[in-house]
Amino acid sequence: xxxxxxxxxxxxxxxxxxxxxxxxxxxxxxxxxxxxxxxxxxxxxxxxxxxxxxxxxxxxxxxxxxxxxxxxxxxxxxxxxxxxxxxxxxxxxxxxxxxxxxxxxxxxxxxxxxxxxxxxxxxxxxxxxxxxxxxxxxxxxxxxxxxxxxxxxxxxxxxxxxxxxxxxxxxxxx
Numbered sequence: 001x002x003x004x005x006x007x008x009x010x011x012x013x014x015x016x017x018x019x020x021x022x023x024x025x026x027x028x029x030x031x032x033x034x035x036x037x038x039x040x041x042x043x044x045x046x047x048x049x050x051x052x053x054x055x056x057x058x059x060x061x062x063x064x065x066x067x068x069x070x071x072x073x074x075x076x077x078x079x080x081x082x083x084x085x086x087x088x089x090x091x092x093x094x095x096x097x098x099x100x101x102x103x104x105x106x107x108x109x110x111x112x113x114x115x116x117x118x119x120x121x122x123x124x125x126x127x128x129x130x131x132x133x134x135x136x137x138x139x140x141x142x143x144x145x146x147x148x149x150x151x152x153x154x155x156x157x158x159x160x161x162x163x164x165x166x167x168x169x170x171x172x173x174x
Contacts, residue, residue: 004028009046023047061111061161062118069153070097076155078118083109085123085150100151102127107136107150109157116162118142127151 002014006021006028019028062078076093083092088103095101102125110119119139120131129136130149146157161167 011049059167061113061167062157062159064093064109064148064155064157066095067147067154067156069151071095071153078109078111080111080113080161083111085109086125095150095153098151098153100127101153107148109142110139111161113161113166113168116166118157118159118162120148 002016003011004014004019005011006024006026008021008024008026010021010023012022014028019030020026021028058079060077061080064076064078066072066074066076076095079092084105085091085093085095085107086102086104087095087099091104093109102123104125105123106125106127107123107129108121110121111117112119118141120129120136120142121139122129122136127150131140131142132147133149142157142159144157144159148155148157
């Protein structure tokens with residue numbers, strides 16, 4: 001197992017970060033079975049990793065499908081509200097293999113469940129996002145089969161939710 005806990009309680013991958021905690025830059029000694037101490041009650045006050053929601057499923061509201069670029073054919077789920085796009089692990093839509101896409105917040109896709117529409121917003125990174133070959137500087141409403149370009153990759157936008165379908169309608173029928 002490559003997960004390690006630093007003295008401040010942060011969990012991190014030793015395969016990715018080596019023996020230095022990426023959160024507090026504390027060096028962690030290699031784990032030796034005989035030095036392993038049982039967890040004490042005061043350890044519960046330390047920072048714990050976020051393991052995500054454990055209850056319920058966030059339903060998909062639409063998809064991005066890569067039609068050009070290193071991830072050709074890959075689909076990405078769009079959830080309700082804001083979906084941050086980038087290459088970093090913590091991004092909602094993580095696009096690997098295209099280094100022209102910013103690590104964090106290259107663009108944002110928003111699904112507004114009250115108005116039932118999708119928007120593409122420019123991110124706060126240096127890279128531009130394109131909507132049907134036009135640079136995006138302000139929020140742009142998305143329609144089915146619009147083409148988005150981020151870095152050297154192009155995507156088709158496929159909505160599921162909108163005027164024809166909404167997840168809240170399904171619970172009303174039961």
